[in-house]
Amino acid sequence: MGVSQSDLTSAILAPDADVPAGLSDGHGKTAGKRFDVYRNNVAVSLTEALVTAFPTIYSLVGDQFFRAMAGVYLRQHPPSSPLMMFYGAEMPAFLETFEPAKGLPYLPDAARVDLALRHAYHAADTTPIAADAVQIAPEDLMASRVELAPAVQVIASAYPIHGIWSLARGGSKPPAAAQDVLISRPAFDPEIDLLPPNGAAFLTALVNNATIEEALDTSSLDPASGFGPLLGLALQRGIFTRLH
Amino acid sequence: MLDTTFSHLPNTPGVGYKPQHYSEILEAPGPVSWLEVHAENYMGDGGRPLAQLGYLAERFPISVHGVGLSIGGEGALDKDHLARLRTLCDRVKPASFSEHLAWSTHDAHFLNDLLPLPYTATTVARVADHIKEVQNHVGRRMLLENPSSYLWFDESTMSETDFLFQVATASGCGLLLDVNNVFVSATNLNMDARAYIDAFPVEKVGEIHLGGHDEDEDEHGAPLLIDSHGREVVDPVWALYDYTLAKAGPRPTLIEWDTDVPDWPTLRAEAERAAAALAAV
The missing domain is CATH 3.90.930 (Outer Surface Protein A; domain 3)
Structure with a gap:
């Protein structure tokens, strides 16, 4: 019995989880850092997609805050479709309750503006x-x-x-x-x-x-x-x- | 009236299309005679992306390259996505359509990466069935691309080249040979890249990809190359490309540069190098 895509998905989205059993370097050695390549690809590509989707939020909160926030968002709301141009639809609701953004209550509306501009571009x-x-x-x-x-x-x-x-x-x-x-x-x-x-x-x-x-x-x-x-x-x- | 029917890609260089190169591609294409686009970027309802693609498709053969179909997925293919691919292909009338040996969607979660699968009789059957479904839906033969591998599944019972041959035979698809991916995988799994090319069913190759990769090492100190498409093609990959052309003959060859996209002259210079290699075959 091999490793399932369900196990792989869970492990990819959980940075601190163990690497699933049954993966190696092809010569009997563990695949720890090799598995991390996929974890990193997924997190970085989704973070970049959010940077592209929300230029107003990015500019208002800065690179460091945005990337940390994106890391939380992408694990709570992985994309539900391969159309990355529409990724981030839950961002306004996410920002309503995202504790570190509490002092910036206008961020959800700023996210709605970014989403609407993106939607208009592809309409x-x-x-x-x-x-x-x-x-x-x-x-x-x-x-x-x-x-x-x-x-x-x-x-x-x-x-x-x-x-x-x-x-x-x-x-x-x-x-x-x-x-x-x-x-x-x-x-x-x-x-x-x-x-x-x-x-x-x-x-x-x-x-x-x-x-x-x-x-x-x-x-x-x-x-x-x-x-x-x-x-x-x-x-x-x-x-x-x-x-x- | 322009000839808008391009039935196949020419055996010349193409590039992955980036909107920032739009004007320069039209004004100074150099040896670039066809363009590849990522299908998912052109699945909006309208606007500039589709307008630009429509204009380019009247002037260049287009390769539609999907990155989100999850052909290697355990679950069923996404019917909505198949319909979108059909719509795009009907609209663009591409000279070629290709996708990856990978999965990216599980339980309705799309992970936006090309994830690996084990090579067994079970996965051969599943991938071949998915490809037949794609070809029926989209109404054209597709090319399947070999992945960049970072690890090995202990449950695998066959080599990647055997796997691709069996899938292509069972489904009737062609193959897209990414020479950089071969180099990356061979380095990462400590295999001989030329032996991989020797074992590859080159008669099924409808397109070749070349791109740049990053260098790292794993926790055991072994080299770990990462397929990044963010820089020039390195010399050992150009050498492997020459080796491939000597075996396969000239093939449509794409330069992929998707992150840290360079200016047009830099990208065109990569295409010029591919043109020179193709001319020397």
Whole structure:
């Protein structure tokens, strides 16, 4: 009876476990360090995948903290699919309860931003509506519903998440205010934009098939100072694929 | 209209495609006449990766090289992943499709490494069955790549070359001969690399891989080479490549450089060295 892949998997994910019996250097000597090659390959490759997936978190906490955190994460949440481009989906929930990150309560939302940007990068290609598609009678526009591109995500945060994202890229100190952001992909490069007050609730209502008028009512987005600029941003970023 | 049908890889150098080389590959490919991509990096729904690959596939023969199918796994193959491979191959119409003699998924956990398996009659049958399933799903013959070995399973009853021959015969697949992996495995298991090439069924080889490795030693002081794809191909591997070409004849040859990816001229220089070796056969 040989060593099973179940035994090998357990031993690979547990750095201090004994090397499974039945493995050698081919000439009767133990395979301790040889087995560690696989342990190391797995830990390093998954850690690198997380570094790639979460550039904002990486920048905010630094290399040493990030790698230590990744070592815990990858053993609690090994990938469930070979698509490494989507590895890390449980990171926001993990960070909610990761004790060493307790003093940085905005990290879960920062992880959501990183995940949304990655998702947008690989999202399906779509054709946005033309900018003049909204040049219709105001009452017709108010009665319209929209469909959004699959790259689009709205992230509402209790923290200045746009400022934190910007800080991680060398920007200045974030304001002391809650911020919501829009993630989109106009061409090939994802974009992140600060939303006006109630803009997230407005877009979320549209996602849930409200008419523009209904979305304005439920979100309390200011019809003048909020709606106009947000519509302009939405058209610039190509987030609507259909108006009907 | 470009000729978009490439039925096979040419007996010339190719490189593992990295997006940072996109423009230079198009402008100054040198002897590089085909490209290999890791299948899993092109399984998103859209965006730049698939757009770039589509453009390149109209100009170069493409080799789709899977790294996540877990053909050596004890469990069943992932049907969703097989479907994704089929979608990608239908989209790219690759000149070649290959995967590894390894496993990476167990109990729905994907470990993102090419993990080893013992060589027995049982594993021959399992791997051959998996390959038949892959070939049926993807609708094309595949090449199976020999691994880099760091250790030996005491339960193994046959050599790796016997194992690969039996699997290829039972499944109808071709083989991808990674000459660096042969050098790494032979050093690590204290075997003769040329004897491995002598025993290898070279008539089934549809592609050769060359890459760099790192050097370490085990706790007994024996050399331990690690397949890293992070540097130049070393001279002893080039010599083993010449030896292989003398036995097998010219074959499509890939330079793999996946970590610490160099600038394009450095990678192209490796391809030029392979081109010179191929021209000398």
